Amino acid sequence: MLYDDRDRIAVRNAVVAVAAIGWGLSIGTAGATGTHVHAPGTNAQLAAAGAAVNWPLMLAAMMAPVLIQPIQFIRGQGLARRRTRATLLFLAGYSSIWTIAGAVMVSSAATVHSAELAPGVAAAAALACAVLWQCSPAKQACLNHCHVRPALAAFGRRADTGAIAFGATHAGWCIGSCAAWMFVPLVLPGGHLAAMAAAAVLISCERLDPPAPPAWRWRGLGTAWRVAAGQVRTWRSPMVTHAVTRAAS
Amino acid sequence: MANFTRSSAWNAGGTFTNQDLHWYAIGVRAMMARALNDTASWWFFAAIHGEYVTPGNDPGRFPGWGHLPGVPAVPTTPLPTAGVMATYWDQCQHQTWFFPPWHRGYLVALEAQLREDIKAHGGPATWALPYWDYFGPGSQFDIPPAFTQPKMPDGSDNALFVTARYGPNGDSIVFVPTPAGLQQRPVPPPNFFGPVTDTCLTNSVYTGSDANTPLPGFGGPLSGYWHGGNYPSGNLEQNPHNLTHVYLGGSLSDTDYGLMADPGLAGLDPIFYLHHANVDRMWAVWNADPSHGNPSDPNWLSGPAASGEHEFVMPMPGGQTWVFAPKDVHSLSQMNYTYDNLNLVPAVNLLAQRMGRLGQAAPAAAAGAAPGRKTVELVGSNDAALPIKGASTSTTVTLDRQVRAKVSASLAAAAARPAPDRVYLNLENVRGTRDATALSVFVNLPEGSNPADHPELLAGTVGLFGLRRASVAGGQHVGGGLSFLLDISPIVDQLHLGGALTADTLRVTIVPNRPVPDTADVVVGRVSVYREGR
Numbered sequence: 001m002l003y004d005d006r007d008r009i010a011v012r013n014a015v016v017a018v019a020a021i022g023w024g025l026s027i028g029t030a031g032a033t034g035t036h037v038h039a040p041g042t043n044a045q046l047a048a049a050g051a052a053v054n055w056p057l058m059l060a061a062m063m064a065p066v067l068i069q070p071i072q073f074i075r076g077q078g079l080a081r082r083r084t085r086a087t088l089l090f091l092a093g094y095s096s097i098w099t100i101a102g103a104v105m106v107s108s109a110a111t112v113h114s115a116e117l118a119p120g121v122a123a124a125a126a127l128a129c130a131v132l133w134q135c136s137p138a139k140q141a142c143l144n145h146c147h148v149r150p151a152l153a154a155f156g157r158r159a160d161t162g163a164i165a166f167g168a169t170h171a172g173w174c175i176g177s178c179a180a181w182m183f184v185p186l187v188l189p190g191g192h193l194a195a196m197a198a199a200a201v202l203i204s205c206e207r208l209d210p211p212a213p214p215a216w217r218w219r220g221l222g223t224a225w226r227v228a229a230g231q232v233r234t235w236r237s238p239m240v241t242h243a244v245t246r247a248a249s
Numbered sequence: 250m251a252n253f254t255r256s257s258a259w260n261a262g263g264t265f266t267n268q269d270l271h272w273y274a275i276g277v278r279a280m281m282a283r284a285l286n287d288t289a290s291w292w293f294f295a296a297i298h299g300e301y302v303t304p305g306n307d308p309g310r311f312p313g314w315g316h317l318p319g320v321p322a323v324p325t326t327p328l329p330t331a332g333v334m335a336t337y338w339d340q341c342q343h344q345t346w347f348f349p350p351w352h353r354g355y356l357v358a359l360e361a362q363l364r365e366d367i368k369a370h371g372g373p374a375t376w377a378l379p380y381w382d383y384f385g386p387g388s389q390f391d392i393p394p395a396f397t398q399p400k401m402p403d404g405s406d407n408a409l410f411v412t413a414r415y416g417p418n419g420d421s422i423v424f425v426p427t428p429a430g431l432q433q434r435p436v437p438p439p440n441f442f443g444p445v446t447d448t449c450l451t452n453s454v455y456t457g458s459d460a461n462t463p464l465p466g467f468g469g470p471l472s473g474y475w476h477g478g479n480y481p482s483g484n485l486e487q488n489p490h491n492l493t494h495v496y497l498g499g500s501l502s503d504t505d506y507g508l509m510a511d512p513g514l515a516g517l518d519p520i521f522y523l524h525h526a527n528v529d530r531m532w533a534v535w536n537a538d539p540s541h542g543n544p545s546d547p548n549w550l551s552g553p554a555a556s557g558e559h560e561f562v563m564p565m566p567g568g569q570t571w572v573f574a575p576k577d578v579h580s581l582s583q584m585n586y587t588y589d590n591l592n593l594v595p596a597v598n599l600l601a602q603r604m605g606r607l608g609q610a611a612p613a614a615a616a617g618a619a620p621g622r623k624t625v626e627l628v629g630s631n632d633a634a635l636p637i638k639g640a641s642t643s644t645t646v647t648l649d650r651q652v653r654a655k656v657s658a659s660l661a662a663a664a665a666r667p668a669p670d671r672v673y674l675n676l677e678n679v680r681g682t683r684d685a686t687a688l689s690v691f692v693n694l695p696e697g698s699n700p701a702d703h704p705e706l707l708a709g710t711v712g713l714f715g716l717r718r719a720s721v722a723g724g725q726h727v728g729g730g731l732s733f734l735l736d737i738s739p740i741v742d743q744l745h746l747g748g749a750l751t752a753d754t755l756r757v758t759i760v761p762n763r764p765v766p767d768t769a770d771v772v773v774g775r776v777s778v779y780r781e782g783r
Binding site for chain 2: 001002003004005006076077078079080081141144145147148149150151152153154155158208210211212213214222223224225226227228229230231233234235
């Protein structure tokens with residue numbers, strides 16, 4: 001497929017703006033209530049209401065950046081006049097699956113908090129699980145599937161269902177890739193926003209990794225680091241030649 | 250200043266009388282005598298391009314390196330260390346704007362090693378890799394005879410001969426189906442060979458498009474950090490590079506194909522490097538026109554390392570290592586070699602030709618003026634994946650009326666715009682395992698007609714070089730396969746002139762080079778049409 005450069009740039013800018021708004025509102029919400037997510041001892045109804053507000057903000061803030069490429073793709077796959085429709089249908093499929101996952105995670109967090117474990121135990125366990133999953137072959141398989149771009153129908157109802165299905169499928173692999181890190185801020189006794197930010201950075205950086213064979217290994221920040229370092233080298237001295245060993249003449 | 254001159258492999262009739270070929274055979278034999286894990290071995294260099302010998306890539310059957318027929322006998326052990334393999338192996342750059350510079354450096358490194366071996370065996374210190382100009386005069390579309398003989402004149406084994414080089418018809422008559430080749434070697438029906446051409450030399454821009462250059466550009470699409478695969482090959486890469494690979498390799502049966510047809514095997518065949526020397530020469534010829542510039546983008550000049558990816562690394566003689574980037578090899582003037590033939594290809598003004606075809610005056614914008622803002626959008630697509638079977642397969646591409654009308658309007662008023670719309674046919678997510686397949690794509694070919702009778706309806710021919718590796722679920726393409734772009738503007742222009750650009754559909758017929766059996770697995774994910782307007 002081919003991309004329209006202007007549309008690609010517009011999508012990138014819009015999604016970055018949505019992420020920024022998500023962060024802004026998340027910070028504002030945390031400032032207003034003293035906490036971002038469910039905290040020990042909170043009234044159950046109040047906690048549920050808080051989660052219903054905060055979860056979408058958390059999702060927008062943390063996951064929006066990794067949706068730039070899928071949204072650019074789905075807009076390029078279809079007719080120009082259907083781009084907004086395709087985008088909304090994709091997001092509907094995507095967010096519906098994440099909403100289900102979010103409900104599971106928030107209620108799980110509530111259960112953890114109600115167990116009244118020693119401070120930090122739940123968070124430490126969640127962090128350990130997230131780290132283990134991060135290194136696992138299953139995580140790599142999920143990351144690989146996040147890069148899949150299927151051919152989609154261009155017309156009629158099949159175009160609509162295809163966009164929804166792509167969103168839902170993409171969400172499934174996203175959840176497999178990111179949910180472990182999304183859960184950590186939910187069970188922290190404090191520092192939720194900092195944890196959200198750290199997880200968001202990791203989630204965005206690991207999407208830069210090219211697909212790789214599933215295996216046990218450290219993954220996540222390597223490509224982003226190399227991209228940053230490479231860009232700094234390139235723009236500081238673009239014409240400096242690497243050490244060259246020429247053929248004997 | 251160049252120390253070495255790469256000359257035509259067809260000098261002295263392409264026989265071993267041509268000393269470049271004689272010493273090439275000696276050098277290849279010397280490199281083949283080394284172990285797989287020796288950085289100076291033929292096998293190591295082949296794996297630099299691509300391989301099926303490491304545990305992650307060896308399928309345990311063809312095309313695994315341990316399952317290749319005849320000669321040469323390819324070793325599968327000892328493997329280098331994991332660090333060495335990660336540094337050097339599986340580097341080949343395809344479907345990217347790094348295609349020309351990476352292969353240039355690859356040839357330099359191989360040539361350096363060959364030269365050292367040739368000197369050690371009493372050969373000339375001035376030896377340089379010959380090139381095979383299959384567009385040359387006479388019957389130069391045929392493989393030089395030195396490659397077809399199992400024995401050298403002195404009776405020793407000829408290292409330039411390989412068993413698994415089957416040719417376009419699978420009969421071991423190895424030639425490149427250029428227009429001259431097709432004239433002199435008629436293709437037996439139901440085979441159909443779309444021609445290998447050097448039309449890409451008329452392109453004006455290295456990446457992107459302009460009035461003379463269809464997407465994605467002469468050298469290839471802009472690519473930095475991994476964007477999601479499914480990039481098309483650059484115009485030089487698509488034709489002649491990919492097609493030549495596929496035709497030369499050929500296939501023996503429904504499952505076995507020749508070494509040249511697959512990137513994981515191609516470096517094993519000595520003809521590979523003569524083919525790539527010609528591709529490199531074509532890049533140099535294209536650059537010889539002062540209006541044809543390589544990218545100045547620092548992200549191209551610095552190579553993929555600027556985007557966090559693997560840098561270009563080659564082993565050099567004496568155990569040395571060469572780390573290079575396009576900025577080190579982008580001009581022939583930087584290199585220690587030149588070619589004996591860098592004749593410029595006459596420039597063409599394709600826009601003027603097209604306007605003449607459309608019966609209109611030159612566009613309002615003066616030559617060299619800003620091309621205007623570009624819009625790219627889908628015009629239409631077919632509605633299901635398309636398995637390729639038998640001698641031809643057809644599908645219907647539905648066109649959106651509103652977008653189709655934009656194309657018609659741009660053609661009707663082409664003189665008042667910077668340029669008329671360009672229309673592309675896009676074969677998306679082509680998957681399978683039959684790399685030795687060339688697909689000729691026709692638009693509105695009448696049902697039941699002979700494709701050979703309608704060259705005016707041929708959109709182009711694509712070679713499925715790299716199909717297997719791109720279709721692997723856990724591979725770099727995440728199983729997304731290959732994608733191809735064909736400029737169908739000339740065909741659309743004729744439809745417009747004939748009043749036929751009002752139909753809601755196009756019939757797209759795909760004709761493989763040889764009939765595909767029902768058991769084969771070549772599938773086109775989607776056939777789509779896009780317009781590029783200004």
